[in-house]
Amino acid sequence: MRFEISKVLDAIEGRVCTDPSLARAVVDLAEVIRWQDLDGGRPASLLRLGMVIDALARQMEEDSVPVYAIVHRALLSDADLTSNERMVVRRWADDGLVEVLDNPGDRMLEVADLLGLPVLSRVRFDGLGGRWPWLGQAGRVLAPVPGAGGPVFIAHVGGGQSPATGTRSPVGAKLLARQWRCPEPGCALFGAGGGGGAFADLARVDRAPAGQPPPTLRAGVPTCPRHGARLGDAGPRPRTEVLAVRIGGLVRRRFALTEAQPVLVGRAPDGSNGITLGQWLNDESRRWISRSHVRFELRVGEVVVTDTSTNGSGIRPAGSMAEPDRLTLVPQQSRVLGEGDIVELYPGVQIGRADGLPSGAPFTPTSVMAEAPTMAMRLPRP
Numbered sequence: 040m041r042f043e044i045s046k047v048l049d050a051i052e053g054r055v056c057t058d059p060s061l062a063r064a065v066v067d068l069a070e071v072i073r074w075q076d077l078d079g080g081r082p083a084s085l086l087r088l089g090m091v092i093d094a095l096a097r098q099m100e101e102d103s104v105p106v107y108a109i110v111h112r113a114l115l116s117d118a119d120l121t122s123n124e125r126m127v128v129r130r131w132a133d134d135g136l137v138e139v140l141d142n143p144g145d146r147m148l149e150v151a152d153l154l155g156l157p158v159l160s161r162v163r164f165d166g167l168g169g170r171w172p173w174l175g176q177a178g179r180v181l182a183p184v185p186g187a188g189g190p191v192f193i194a195h196v197g198g199g200q201s202p203a204t205g206t207r208s209p210v211g212a213k214l215l216a217r218q219w220r221c222p223e224p225g226c227a228l229f230g231a232g233g234g235g236g237a238f239a240d241l242a243r244v245d246r247a248p249a250g251q252p253p254p255t256l257r258a259g260v261p262t263c264p265r266h267g268a269r270l271g272d273a274g275p276r277p278r279t280e281v282l283a284v285r286i287g288g289l290v291r292r293r294f295a296l297t298e299a300q301p302v303l304v305g306r307a308p309d310g311s312n313g314i315t316l317g318q319w320l321n322d323e324s325r326r327w328i329s330r331s332h333v334r335f336e337l338r339v340g341e342v343v344v345t346d347t348s349t350n351g352s353g354i355r356p357a358g359s360m361a362e363p364d365r366l367t368l369v370p371q372q373s374r375v376l377g378e379g380d381i382v383e384l385y386p387g388v389q390i391g392r393a394d395g396l397p398s399g400a401p402f403t404p405t406s407v408m409a410e411a412p413t414m415a416m417r418l419p420r421p
């Protein structure tokens with residue numbers, strides 16, 4: 040039983056992040072864990088975050104939709120959570136996956152404003168529409184409530200039942216064009232800080248620049264929301280391109296590609312930075328797709344794809360799913376991915392820019408590959 044819960048919490052851990060290009064909604068974790076009516080269980084439960092994330096995935100018809108969680112520091116010692124749950128939240132805080140704050144105030148709304156994200160909350164935010172005008176827009180604030188097959192969303196503010204993503208506010212766009220450094224050593228959100236700590240925690244520094252959360256503004260000054268310290272400007276933020284993996288019509292996950300690091304995608308690529316597709320593949324596609332099948336790189340703003348497989352890949356040029364238009368990508372061949380082009384590792388296993396790869400299949404929690412139509416393979420024989 041305990042083991043099972045640990046597994047669920049591990050799965051939830053993969054769906055919390057403060058990365059502006061990947062997070063899809065903002066939640067206040069202290070609020071979510073106390074929605075007792077969702078499961079009729081304990082006064083507080085971290086599993087409710089998982090229920091809300093699942094509801095978001097169903098609504099967006101997409102797997103793996105991460106949420107940006109704001110966490111009041113008191114939660115780290117909340118006696119209504121199990122010691123295991125508290126330990127998990129502490130780990131998320133240490134890894135910068137969630138934002139732990141002494142006083143969250145309206146940080147949730149600030150993040151939603153800066154990133155253009157919907158807010159999942161039962162709070163009505165009365166009187167805040169002047170400061171955050173988008174609060175009145177449909178789908179920007181949705182309250183998760185109990186439904187037949189798990190939580191569903193209802194509108195508390197502004198109408199609408201589907202989460203709506205807006206655009207980053209002008210201030211958000213400005214803040215997210217730069218990378219920031221917190222002077223506090225070991226800051227999980229804004230790098231390792233100055234002094235001797237600069238290289239002490241290389242993994243964290245390495246991870247931070249492109250996926251850094253937005254600073255909070257205090258009297259117009261970019262500030263670390265965790266430490267309240269004024270942030271230093273550490274230069275332009277690395278360019279990021281968000282790609283998505285679509286299998287059998289359903290977007291399974293998104294990933295951010297930066298100029299700093301190529302990303303390998305395949306059945307089970309080596310290295311921590313790889314995108315593993317194995318769990319979503321059927322027997323045929325698993326046999327066809329190599330452990331590391333394609334490599335993506337961002338070079339001067341261009342997405343370059345290189346086939347690293349045994350069997351090769353295909354490219355579906357922008358706007359065409361017609362078989363005759365499918366281009367082959369032989370093993371070791373590279374190609375610049377045009378706007379709207381889709382790389383196909385195997386029929387129905389596709390990767391492209393997230394905004395050009397809509398998720399069209401009805402949501403099914405198990406692999407949809409079994410239902411994928413059989414298409415003629417037109418890939419080269421090595």
Ligand SMILES: [Zn+2]
Nearest residue numbers: 221226263266
């Ligand atoms: Zn900090």
